[in-house]
Amino acid sequence: MNINNNTFEKFRFTVSKHGILMAIFIAMVFEILRFFNIFPPSQLIVVTTFILVAILSLMYILIQKSNIKLIYIQWISLLSVITYIIFQTALVDYHKFLPIWIDFSIIIAFLIMDKKYALGLSFYSLVGIIFIYNLGVYKLDFFSFFTLLFSIVSFSILGYVISLQLNKYEEDNKRQKEKLKQLVLLDELTQIFNRRAFFEIATKLLKQANRENKKISVLMLDIDFFKKINDTYGHEAGDEVLKKVTCIIQKTIRENDIFARLGGEEFVILLYDVDIFDTKNIASKILEAIRKHKIIYKSNKIKITMSIGIYCIDTLNTNDNIKEFLLKSDQALYEAKNTGKDKYVFYKEEK
Numbered sequence: 001m002n003i004n005n006n007t008f009e010k011f012r013f014t015v016s017k018h019g020i021l022m023a024i025f026i027a028m029v030f031e032i033l034r035f036f037n038i039f040p041p042s043q044l045i046v047v048t049t050f051i052l053v054a055i056l057s058l059m060y061i062l063i064q065k066s067n068i069k070l071i072y073i074q075w076i077s078l079l080s081v082i083t084y085i086i087f088q089t090a091l092v093d094y095h096k097f098l099p100i101w102i103d104f105s106i107i108i109a110f111l112i113m114d115k116k117y118a119l120g121l122s123f124y125s126l127v128g129i130i131f132i133y134n135l136g137v138y139k140l141d142f143f144s145f146f147t148l149l150f151s152i153v154s155f156s157i158l159g160y161v162i163s164l165q166l167n168k169y170e171e172d173n174k175r176q177k178e179k180l181k182q183l184v185l186l187d188e189l190t191q192i193f194n195r196r197a198f199f200e201i202a203t204k205l206l207k208q209a210n211r212e213n214k215k216i217s218v219l220m221l222d223i224d225f226f227k228k229i230n231d232t233y234g235h236e237a238g239d240e241v242l243k244k245v246t247c248i249i250q251k252t253i254r255e256n257d258i259f260a261r262l263g264g265e266e267f268v269i270l271l272y273d274v275d276i277f278d279t280k281n282i283a284s285k286i287l288e289a290i291r292k293h294k295i296i297y298k299s300n301k302i303k304i305t306m307s308i309g310i311y312c313i314d315t316l317n318t319n320d321n322i323k324e325f326l327l328k329s330d331q332a333l334y335e336a337k338n339t340g341k342d343k344y345v346f347y348k349e350e351k
């Protein structure tokens with residue numbers, strides 16, 4: 001029954017995973033270029049690149065393990081990349097375009113992380129750049145330094161806006177899924193569980209009853225002479241009766257009983273943790289409440305009655321299934337219909 005689809009989580013996971021791979025790739029390319037003397041060789045930079053690649057590779061291995069929180073991996077990876085860039089910016093003098101990678105990392109952070117974590121990274125970048133600049137080892141002039149700070153702030157604002165929009169989509173998506181779930185599980189007219197939901201939930205409840213050694217009862221309910229109501233007052237009146245009957249029954253049963261509309265004017269109730277006396281009691285209460293209630297439709301007073309077939313189960317086996325129980329209560333319902341209606345009948349084992 002798990003319809004909860006986490007498309008956005010999948011997106012964040014995929015971007016993180018491939019982002020780590022991409023960062024490793026870019027770092028390696030720079031090292032290869034350095035190897036061919038396209039960039040000036042520097043032992044310190046080779047060492048820091050090695051450390052970065054080692055951390056990122058570890059993160060790439062860890063991200064595949066489901067027991068580690070994604071946010072830790074994202075955080076460590078982005079923090080390492082940004083620290084590496086700040087460090088490199090301070091060390092090398094071919095730095096003109098290097099700081100752009102910080103802006104890029106910040107945008108990625110807003111795409112894959114919660115806003116507050118991404119903002120934390122922006123703040124870290126700003127502090128890091130200012131710190132390095134104040135150390136005097138930073139090789140950019142003041143104007144370029146200022147441009148870099150300005151770009152980090154601008155990209156953070158852009159990232160924040162993107163993140164807000166993404167969150168909005170995510171919320172809408174969740175709401176739509178919730179709606180879809182209701183459409184799939186609820187009966188449109190009465191807004192109680194439909195046949196499909198009943199089978200799913202009842203199957204789980206049977207297992208629980210078996211584990212907890214609880215008794216259950218399955219009640220099949222059917223409105224008497226419903227066709228006549230439709231024929232006399234119209235289909236809309238029939239619908240009104242179905243809704244009213246649902247309300248009346250809902251008031252009679254407990255919250256943890258399952259109540260569903262199987263289709264047409266047929267309902268089912270699964271009573272949990274009840275013996276035969278409780279079941280009789282509840283069935284009589286339902287019949288009486290329905291009998292007493294007059295449904296008013298366009299100034300017509302419609303009187304209705306119901307018939308109930310009941311199957312009580314004392315001890316459940318692991319291989320019991322709800323379909324079989326429904327058949328038995330249906331058999332009892334058939335007898336109730338044939339012996340006068342407006343009554344309940346218990347299923348009797350044929351000898």
Ligand code: GH3
Pocket residue numbers: 189222223224225226227228230234235236237238239242263264265337341
């Ligand atoms: P019995 O007392 O033996 O149960 O007879 P009945 O007339 O209640 O039962 P029958 O199965 O002959 O008729 C059921 C009717 O229910 C036929 C169908 O038109 C009507 N029906 C089924 N679904 C709906 C619905 O959603 N709304 C309305 N208004 N009528 C429905």
Ligand code: MG
Pocket residue numbers: 222223224225226227265
């Ligand atoms: Mg009927």
Ligand code: MG
Pocket residue numbers: 222264265266
């Ligand atoms: Mg029927």
